[in-house]
Amino acid sequence: MICPFCRHDDSRVVDSRPAEDGAQIRRRRECTECGARFTTQETTLLNIVKRSGASEPFSREKVIAGVTKACQGRPVNDDDLALLAMRVEETLRATGQAEIEAQEVGLAILAPLRELDEVAYLRFASVYRSFSSLEDFEGEIALLRAAPSTPASKNSPEKSTTAVTSSAK
Numbered sequence: 001m002i003c004p005f006c007r008h009d010d011s012r013v014v015d016s017r018p019a020e021d022g023a024q025i026r027r028r029r030e031c032t033e034c035g036a037r038f039t040t041q042e043t044t045l046l047n048i049v050k051r052s053g054a055s056e057p058f059s060r061e062k063v064i065a066g067v068t069k070a071c072q073g074r075p076v077n078d079d080d081l082a083l084l085a086m087r088v089e090e091t092l093r094a095t096g097q098a099e100i101e102a103q104e105v106g107l108a109i110l111a112p113l114r115e116l117d118e119v120a121y122l123r124f125a126s127v128y129r130s131f132s133s134l135e136d137f138e139g140e141i142a143l144l145r146a147a148p149s150t151p152a153s154k155n156s157p158e159k160s161t162t163a164v165t166s167s168a169k
């Protein structure tokens, strides 16, 4: 491990302890050249297995790239997207698996995206779940209406599941 202070290429471990419920190991290191101490963190590499069988390391950037199109023109900013990608990673890491199918990444995106923006969610879900008819959209919208996702959603004032009965005029 290269020393981040003097760039010397050797350091020794002076302490090592588990963190995040054992999902990480943190190591305290000391540079053998300048004596500076720094901490490194070791986590399991999270690999995404594509349908072709090829795998690649999980990347938050790819998650963001994957939802960006669905979020076009919506009140969603870069911080929202970064947070979403972080939540997706947490969800996937919480499975404790080292390899995750690409399909599951899409699934993990759905819930936080829905909380973020329901229109973006519908767009993403329509592609991800291959909606092929108006009925597919209607079904999904009915689900959204029946179970509003967040208590503090920005752009859906009607929260009541019984709103249908009183919305005639």
Ligand SMILES: [Zn+2]
Binding pocket: 003, 004, 005, 006, 007, 008, 031, 032, 033, 034, 035, 036
């Ligand atoms: Zn050093």
